[in-house]
Amino acid sequence: MKSSGGHINAIPKPVNAVFHLVFILISLTCIIPLILVAVVSITDEKSVAANGYRFIPDYISLEAYRYLWQQGNVILHAYGVTLFVTVVGTMMSLLITAMFAYPLSRKDFAYRKLFAFLVVFTLLFHGGMVSWYLVTTQILHLKNNIWALIVPYLFNGWYVMILRTYFATTIPDAIVESAKIDGAGEYRIFFSIILRLSLPGLATVGLFSAIVYWNDWWLPLMLIHDDKIMNMQYLMYKAQSMSDFLSSANAQNYGATMGIAPPSLTLRMALAVIGIGPIVLAYPFFQKYFVQGLTIGAVKG
Secondary structure, eight states, X not given: OBOTTSOBOOOOHHHHHHHHHHHHHHHHHHHHHHHHHHHHHTBOHHHHHHHOOOSSOSSBOOHHHHHHHHTHHHHHHHHHHHHHHHHHHHHHHHHHHHHHHHHHHOTTOTTHHHHHHHHHHXXXXXXXXXXXXXXXXXXXXXXXXXXXXXXXXXXXXXXXXXXXXXXXXHSOHHHHHHHHHTTOOHHHHXXXXXXXXXXHHHHHHHHHHHHHHHHOOHHHHHHXXXXXXXXXXXXXXXXXXXXXXXXXXXXXXXXXXXXXXXXHHHHHHHHHHHHHHHHHHHHHHHHHHXXXXXXXXXXXX
């Protein structure tokens, strides 16, 4: 906000207090469910079944984590698959997205309107699940291999539009022209100048992409049948199905007879705690770039 004299007016204290209150409430709606999940994961199974989910457990039990510890090899392997897919997929997706978005931000690119239209068109229309599955499995042969968890998410039109806007509003044309005068080619300009000046935008899109890869369970469900390529989220999905089965009366009797009845209710929460940990810890490292990447260019003086 600017006054007639060109000075920036401070936000009134009542308005500032309202903003703080709103953001506090939003933060609580995000944090409270996480606390509840963590508390339920260390609550006794019978207590949860009898009294439901509570923030203060009646009896503390680590049975769910003991069961997960016994299945440590499976969980570690699923973690390894998830980490590999997230790191490799995010880096490749970020590179492809940036290389596509940068030409669209250049006014001297003759076909930028055409390619921008094609990107927007994919955001509005798609061929449906059947055609996607046939193209993915029959043409690209992405089935039952690790690349089936990476390639389908490599390109996202929304991320392209974000980076295109970021490049267009933050990278001065004079920098590109100066680099050309000094003899730099397009690839040298892109990798040595553009990417280094675009860390906030790249970090924002990279975080979005990493979250998609980390939380994905749909691609393994559709394309993976080999347990060796099972990621953490799909493992949680299968554990959810198994816990639902073991919660039934017949399954409880079967599990007790075979000695394989795990704590079904608290097991879900324990898996959620283990699965969400790394991606939550990544937020503080990206927060600076994330906020700057979302807000830069939004307000012009």
